[in-house]
Amino acid sequence: xxxxxxxxxxxAGPQVGLHAAGGPVPLEGxxxxxxxxxxxxxxxxxxxxxxxEAVPIEAVYVFxxxxxxxxxxxRARFGDEWVEGRVQExxxxxxxxxxxxxxxxxxxxxxxxxPNVFTASLGNLPPGQGAVVEIRYVARLxxxxxxxxxxxxxxxxxxxxxxxxxxxxxxxxxxxxxxxxLAVPYGLQFDLRVGSGGLRSVESPSHPxxxxxxxxxxxxxxxxxxxALDRDLVVLVQQKAAATPTAVATTAPDGSEVVLLDxxxxxxxxxxxxxxxVFLLDCSGSMDGSSIEEAKRALQLCVRALRLxxxxxxxxxxxxxxxxxxxxxxxxxxxxxxxxxxxxxxxxSLGGTExxxxxxxxxxxxxxxxxxxxxxxxxDGQVSNEADVIALAARHAGTTSIFAFGIGAGASDHLVRGVxxxxxxxxxxxxxxxxxxxxxxxTFARLRSLRFVDVRLETRDPDAQLAPRELPPxxxxxxxxxxxxYPGRAPSTLVLAAGEHRWDVPVRRAAAVHQGRAGIAPxxxxxxxxxxxxLEAPRQSGSRQQRVPSSGEARAExxxxxxxxxxxxxxxxxxxxxxxxxxxxxxxxxxxxPVALTAGWGGNRRAGGHTSMRLAxxxxxxxxxxxxxxxxxLSMRESDGxxxxxxxxxxxxxxxxxxxxxxxxASMDSRKSSLxxxxxxxxxxxxTQTAGGRFPYSDALEAELGPVMxxxxxxxxxxxxxxxxxxHLLNQRYGAFADETRAAREKAEASMTADEANAASQRARHIxxxx
Amino acid sequence: xxxxxQLFSIDELADRAEVSRRTVRFYVQRGLLPAPxxxxxxxxYDASHLHALMRIRAWQxxxxxxxxxxxxxxxxxxxxxxxVRGAGAGMHPGTAAGVSGAAALAREESVGDAxxxxxxxxxxxDGVSLQLRDRAVTDAQRRALAEAVARILDRRDSxx
Numbered sequence: 001x002x003x004x005x006x007x008x009x010x011x012a013g014p015q016v017g018l019h020a021a022g023g024p025v026p027l028e029g030x031x032x033x034x035x036x037x038x039x040x041x042x043x044x045x046x047x048x049x050x051x052x053e054a055v056p057i058e059a060v061y062v063f064x065x066x067x068x069x070x071x072x073x074x075r076a077r078f079g080d081e082w083v084e085g086r087v088q089e090x091x092x093x094x095x096x097x098x099x100x101x102x103x104x105x106x107x108x109x110x111x112x113x114x115p116n117v118f119t120a121s122l123g124n125l126p127p128g129q130g131a132v133v134e135i136r137y138v139a140r141l142x143x144x145x146x147x148x149x150x151x152x153x154x155x156x157x158x159x160x161x162x163x164x165x166x167x168x169x170x171x172x173x174x175x176x177x178x179x180x181x182l183a184v185p186y187g188l189q190f191d192l193r194v195g196s197g198g199l200r201s202v203e204s205p206s207h208p209x210x211x212x213x214x215x216x217x218x219x220x221x222x223x224x225x226x227x228a229l230d231r232d233l234v235v236l237v238q239q240k241a242a243a244t245p246t247a248v249a250t251t252a253p254d255g256s257e258v259v260l261l262d263x264x265x266x267x268x269x270x271x272x273x274x275x276x277x278v279f280l281l282d283c284s285g286s287m288d289g290s291s292i293e294e295a296k297r298a299l300q301l302c303v304r305a306l307r308l309x310x311x312x313x314x315x316x317x318x319x320x321x322x323x324x325x326x327x328x329x330x331x332x333x334x335x336x337x338x339x340x341x342x343x344x345x346x347x348x349s350l351g352g353t354e355x356x357x358x359x360x361x362x363x364x365x366x367x368x369x370x371x372x373x374x375x376x377x378x379x380d381g382q383v384s385n386e387a388d389v390i391a392l393a394a395r396h397a398g399t400t401s402i403f404a405f406g407i408g409a410g411a412s413d414h415l416v417r418g419v420x421x422x423x424x425x426x427x428x429x430x431x432x433x434x435x436x437x438x439x440x441x442x443t444f445a446r447l448r449s450l451r452f453v454d455v456r457l458e459t460r461d462p463d464a465q466l467a468p469r470e471l472p473p474x475x476x477x478x479x480x481x482x483x484x485x486y487p488g489r490a491p492s493t494l495v496l497a498a499g500e501h502r503w504d505v506p507v508r509r510a511a512a513v514h515q516g517r518a519g520i521a522p523x524x525x526x527x528x529x530x531x532x533x534x535l536e537a538p539r540q541s542g543s544r545q546q547r548v549p550s551s552g553e554a555r556a557e558x559x560x561x562x563x564x565x566x567x568x569x570x571x572x573x574x575x576x577x578x579x580x581x582x583x584x585x586x587x588x589x590x591x592x593x594p595v596a597l598t599a600g601w602g603g604n605r606r607a608g609g610h611t612s613m614r615l616a617x618x619x620x621x622x623x624x625x626x627x628x629x630x631x632x633x634l635s636m637r638e639s640d641g642x643x644x645x646x647x648x649x650x651x652x653x654x655x656x657x658x659x660x661x662x663x664x665x666a667s668m669d670s671r672k673s674s675l676x677x678x679x680x681x682x683x684x685x686x687x688t689q690t691a692g693g694r695f696p697y698s699d700a701l702e703a704e705l706g707p708v709m710x711x712x713x714x715x716x717x718x719x720x721x722x723x724x725x726x727x728h729l730l731n732q733r734y735g736a737f738a739d740e741t742r743a744a745r746e747k748a749e750a751s752m753t754a755d756e757a758n759a760a761s762q763r764a765r766h767i768x769x770x771x
Numbered sequence: 772x773x774x775x776x777q778l779f780s781i782d783e784l785a786d787r788a789e790v791s792r793r794t795v796r797f798y799v800q801r802g803l804l805p806a807p808x809x810x811x812x813x814x815x816y817d818a819s820h821l822h823a824l825m826r827i828r829a830w831q832x833x834x835x836x837x838x839x840x841x842x843x844x845x846x847x848x849x850x851x852x853x854x855v856r857g858a859g860a861g862m863h864p865g866t867a868a869g870v871s872g873a874a875a876l877a878r879e880e881s882v883g884d885a886x887x888x889x890x891x892x893x894x895x896x897d898g899v900s901l902q903l904r905d906r907a908v909t910d911a912q913r914r915a916l917a918e919a920v921a922r923i924l925d926r927r928d929s930x931x
Contacts, residue, residue, distance in 0.1 A: 094793050098781070102812045166834040169794035590800050 024052045026059040026125065027593045030229060031189040032152050036217075036237065038195075038510065039248060039260055040522040041139045041150060043069070049122055050130040056586055058101070058123040061593035062178035064153035066139055067116040067414040070529035072520070072566050073136030074574035076108040076122070079129060085110070085576035087566050089559045093573035097121065100577040101588065108133055110574040113175050114386065115533070116414040117156055118568070126582045138522040140260075143479040144428070145438055147200070147238035151429065154188055154229035157410040157598040158286060160353035161384045173384045181594040187226035190233060194218045198240035205434045206234040206409070230596040231409035234431050245505040249490045250521035257490040258527045259507055260483055267476035267501065274309035275448065276328050276368050277302075280358060281346065282379035282407075284318040288348035289603030290432045291408040295378040296343055298405055298436045300687055302376060303339050305444040305743055306331045308691060311368065314339060318350020321358035328368075336691045348603075353383045356392060363396040373400045374425065374447050380408040380601075381415035389415065391538035394422035401425040401473075403443050408432065410598035422537075424453060424473050432600055435679070441743055446475045452498035455480075459495070463487045467530030474498045483527040520565060528565040532558060536570050682737055685726065686744045693751030694719045695726040704729060711767045723748050724760040728768045778815040781807070788824045795824065803827055803841055833906055895920050 031046040045065070051057050065071065074085035085108065088096060093109060100107035101123045108131070109121040120133055141148045158180065161173030194202065196217035203209070208223035220235060245263030252258070279299055287295065299314070306312055312335075313328040315321055324342050329335045359375070367373055383389065393402050402423025406416035407430050420427035426446055428439040452474040457466060465485045474480050484494075496503045510521065535554050555571050562572030681704065688698040695701070697716045702709045705725075715721040727748055730741050749757070761768065785792045798804040804823055807814040823844065830840050893901045893908060895917040908916065 091791055091793065094791075095782075098792060098796065099812065102814065104811060166832050168790055168828050168831045170797045171837070587806070 024591075025185055025593060026051055026057060026122075026591050027061055027186045028130075029186045029189065029226070030063075030154075032233070033190075034150065034152070034192045036141065036148070036150075036192070036194045038522070039141060039262065040526060041141055042522060043137050043139070043152075044073075045135045045137075047120060047133045047135075048130065049125060049133065051125040051127055053589075054127050056124055056126050056582070056588040057591045058121065058588040059125060059591050059593055060122075061120045062113070062156055062176065062595065063118055063120065064116050064156050064410075065118060065135075065137060066151055066153065067114075067412075067417060068529070068533075069116075069137040069139045070525045071110070071112070071118075071135060071137045071568035071574070072525050073134075074108075074110050074568075074576060075134050076576040076578075077132040077134075078106045078108075078578040079131075079580070081578060081580070083108075083576045083578055085574040087563050087568070087572050087574055089562075090571055090573045093575040096575045096577065097123065100124075104581045106131065106578040106580075106582060108576045110135065110568065112568050112570055112573070114414050115418075115536070116153065116412060117176050119175065124582060124588045138525050140481070140526050144236075145442065147236055149429070150192070150235040150237065151413070152190070152233040152235075153410060153413070154231065154233060155410055155595045155598055157380065157382050157408070157412065157601055159382045159384045159412075160284060160286070162352070162354055162356070164385075176384055179592050179594045180597050182597070184229070184594055184596045186229070188222075188229045188233070189226055190222050192220040192235060194220065194237055200238040200240065202235065202237050204233070204235050205431045206231055209235070228596055228599075231599045232411075232429075232431060234429075234434075245496075245503055247494050247505045247507040248510045248523065249507050250510045250523045252520065252524055255489075256485060256487050258483060258485045258521070258524045259490045259494065260481065260523045260526070261494055261496065261505060262479065262481045263503065263505070264479050265474055265476050265498075265501075265503075273448075274307070274311070274371055276311045276371050276373040277306060277447070278312065278328060278362050278373070278375050279303070279314045280355075280362065280375055280377045280379075281314065281316045282318075282353060282355070282377075283316045283346060283348050283350040284353040284382075285348060285351060286353065286380055286382050286602050287407070290600040291380055292346070292348040294430055294432060294436065295405070295407050296346060297683065298378060298407070298430065298440060299343055300340065301437060301440045301683070302444070303331075303336060303343075304687065304689060305440055306691075307747075308332065311371065312339075314342065315358050315362060316346055316350065317354065317358040318348075319352040319354055320350065321354070321361065323361075327365075331691055333691045340687070353379070355379065355383055356385065356389050359389060359392055363392065363400055367399045375400055375402045375423070376443065376447075377402060377404040377416075377419065378407060379404070379416065380410070381406055381412035383412075383415060386412070386415045386418060387538040390418040390422045393419045394537070397422060397424045401447070403427070403447060405430055405439065405443070408598065409600050421472065426475070426478070437683075437737075437741075442478075444743070446478060449476050451475045452501075455496065455498040457482065457484060457494060458497050458502075459484075459491065461486055461491065465531070467527045468534050483523070483530055485524075485527050525565060525567065528561050528567055532561055532567060532569045535561075678734075679737075682730075682734055682741065685730075686741065689744055689748065690719075693723075693747035693749075695723045695748060697722050701726060704733075708767060708770055711770070712764075715764065718760070718763075720752055720756050721760045721764050723752065724757060725764055725767055725771070728771055732771050777818050779817070779821065780812075780815060784816045784821060784824065787821060788828055790824070790828055794828075798824065798827055801837065801841075803837070803844060835906075899924070 026049050028048040028050050030048070032043060033046070034041060034043040047061065047063075049059050051059075076083050076085065087093075090111065093111075097107050097109040104124065106122075106124045106126070106129075108123075109119075110133075111119045111121070113119055118135075120135075122131055122133060125131055141150075143149075156176060156178060159173065159176055161171075161177070164172060194217045196215070199217060202211045202218055202220055207227060210221050210223050212219045245261065247259050247261045249257045249259045279302060281295060281299060283292065303312065303314075308331060310331045311328040312331055314324040316323075324339060359377075362375055400423065402420055403425040404416045404420040404423075404427040406413060406427060409432055411429060413427075413429065416429065417427045426443065428443060430436055430439060455471040455474045457464070457471075463486070467483045467485070471482055472480070482496075484490075490507055492507055494505045494507055496505065510523065535558050558569050558571040561567065562569045568574060681700070684700040685695075685698075685704060688700050689695055696719050697712070701722070705712065712722070712725060727745060730737075730745060734741060752760075779787065781792055781795055785795050788795075795804065799806055804820060804827065807816045807820070809815050827840055827844075830843070831837075835843075893903065893913055893916070895901055895913070899917075899920055901916065
């Protein structure tokens with residue numbers, strides 16, 4: 001009656017078997033220690049296991065890592081001995097592990113299920129014994145806006161498993177859908193060390209953190225000793241951007257060199273050619289709760305970032321899909337109002353996450369002549385057929401670029417970033433409560449700008465290997481990077497060309513200290529990881545293999561790379577076997593480590609409580625006003641397996657100290673009574689802006705002005721005056737939100753002539769003076 | 772003809788059934804395949820394991836879900852059928868990506884206290900459908916069936 005049964009019964013819909021806590025759990029805790037060192041992030045994840053039962057056990061734990069992580073180290077402590085793991089071809093590694101178990105030894109195995117989902121198996125753990133599994137990875141730093149965004153996922157969110165072709169062995173969907181409990185008894189500890197170069201600030205939208213500044217930089221830890229593993233851990237490190245291009249080379253023992261090139265193209269940004277934008281909104285059951293609200297808010301901002309001359313459409317999907325219009329329509333006040341109303345009435349009530357069908361529907365529509373088309377996808381990415389969807393995006397990349405927003409406390413970065421990468425666009429993640437406006441602005445800046453898809457490295461060395469082979473598009477004003485491996489010495493200057501632009505970048509050598517444990521520098525590992533990604537890229541859509549490729553040259557190269565660089569991949573796994581043999585006799589019993597449900601998933605706000613301590617819920621996780629959105633019982637029943645199961649669960653939950661399963665309207669009412677926060681007020685005001693850019697008189701404005709609105713009465717119908725008043729209000733009162741309101745302010749300023757604006761300011765000067 | 776008591780290691784068993792070792796272990800853990808006898812590396816499987824393994828694999832290839840496979844193994848070969856039209860929540864066994872034209876595969880599952888029967892409803896063309904109990908067809912089989920039926924029906928028409 002577990003997920004396994006649900007998954008194998010072929011039921012379409014989110015597969016979530018939620019259980020009330022019970023039974024011994026062999027995982028005691030997880031510790032993530034990260035260091036921001038040079039151009040890479042180096043992370044060690046330490047999992048502590050203990051067998052509290054009277055029989056030997058095999059613990060199996062399914063957990064996430066960032067999708068671009070290069071897993072380069074694995075070791076395990078069995079009793080008192082540390083054993084270094086080694087990389088082997090996946091099935092060989094399994095044989096090594098299984099043979100060890102048959103011999104009566106304790107052994108550990110690490111498999112990749114997806115670029116962002118892994119399985120750790122720890123077998124023959126004797127009664128009473130503990131063990132530690134340590135996983136190391138490196139990842140490139142991801143620049144976002146004014147600093148780096150570091151993300152540490154902690155739990156695998158339930159995935160929708162669409163119907164699959166018949167498969168032999170354990171169903172794919174099961175391997176990425178571990179057993180879930182309402183509360184799990186293990187917690188997370190975290191620390192991060194950041195170098196001092198140009199450091200401005202460190203903050204987290206996901207957890208309360210303590211930051212202590214030192215001479216070397218900063219030390220970041222969680223405000224609480226230990227927290228639940230039920231949401232991504234996101235840390236934003238603001239730093240001064242490296243303005244000039246930098247190229248850093250590291251040398252490998254065999255004499256080869258890898259160069260990492262990083263820079264910010266200083267090209268003029270946008271052009272205002274009209275575009276067609278189709279928004280694709282995930283309305284599946286898993287989005288229920290704060291995710292769909294965040295997505296709707298983001299979408300409302302997105303449609304207001306369109307310009308007159310653009311055409312657009314909105315498609316919402318779940319188990320089926322529906323589009324707002326038959327064909328995309330021109331953007332104007334009428335269509336904007338229509339779209340706004342349609343969005344406001346949208347709920348996460350469409351069931352499963354069949355993302356492929358609506359995406360295909362959009363991509364196969366005829367491309368509008370002379371009008372570049374983009375898709376903006378808003379989803380939590382929780383599907384099991386990521387490879388299919390990514391392949392589809394890649395096939396149509398020539399005609400449609402795809403931008404994506406990953407929404408929620410545990411969105412799948414593999415799907416979200418993968419689909420954007422394949423669609424030659426970009427992705428941004430939105431953690432609940434994060435400011436959406438700057439992300440929307442950046443996405444639209446990219447969407448509109450003349451990007452370069454023909455980026456090339458002009459090098460006289462024909463053996464230089466680029467990773468990725470096909471360079472991503474270069475967006476003016478957005479960071480760009482690439483990795484290149486030279487069999488011998490790298491050139492002293494790299495020449496990058498895009499369109500008619502050229503950049504000459506001198507190459508310097510990395511400090512010797514940036515070497516990995518096995519003598520392989522992090523930059524080299526990153527290069528190999530990109531190569532692996534190229535090799536694993538699904539070639540065609542409809543492929544039944546999630547672990548592609550399964551044979552042939554590509555797989556052989558994957559194995560070679562994995563073994564040479566010590567990296568995990570779809571074809572290589574890590575295995576560590578203890579030297580001592582425990583008392584033979586009893587078979588180890590299988591124990592799946594249960595995981596906590598992602599906070600906010602499917603509307604479950606109290607998910608993942610840690611039974612022995614309280615998570616100080618940060619304000620950032622609260623759901624803002626839902627604008628009178630009633631979840632009705634009927635739509636919940638139709639939606640997803642979760643709600644059905646939760647209703648089944650209720651009679652079984654005996655202990656009253658368990659967090660209450662989500663009730664229907666009661667919890668919504670209590671939220672409505674809370675005062676909307678400042679962000680919401682600003683957003684509400686911005687949403688009154690017309691397609692043309694002017695601000696009409698509105699309730700939102702009245703709420704802002706208070707008694708001052710009486711002064712504005714005589715000019716209520718003069719939208720030039722009202723717009724001038726709103727602009728003044730935004731500048732004076734909401735200067736702190738300058739970034740977020742910039743697009744709206746520019747649009748408003750562009751909607752009137754200087755004369756009109758001056759005349760209006762004169763008329764309204766007595767109002768402006770009191771704002 | 773007497774059956775030789777042949778014994779296999781896990782690798783030999785896996786090779787003969789053309790599955791991976793991982794799959795054999797999975798079936799044992801799931802209770803579909805009985806545990807091997809013996810200890811350590813000397814553990815062995817016998818002919819009955821091999822037979823069961825090949826049946827499980829064949830059923831999986833037909834798209835039979837694990838829960839149903841488990842019941843079948845428990846119950847033996849034949850079981851009473853109870854046919855109740857269920858909700859059929861849009862399940863599509865067979866090639867999800869390859870469903871084309873009017874040929875839709877729909878599944879109805881009967882759930883009751885008695886053994887579970889799965890009726891698969893296969894469209895073979897306009898106004899022609901086939902119902903199968905506890906089996907599924909591959910895309911190729913469906914096409915072949917559709918062609919054969921069309922031929923027979925056409926011949927019938929032209930004879931008259």
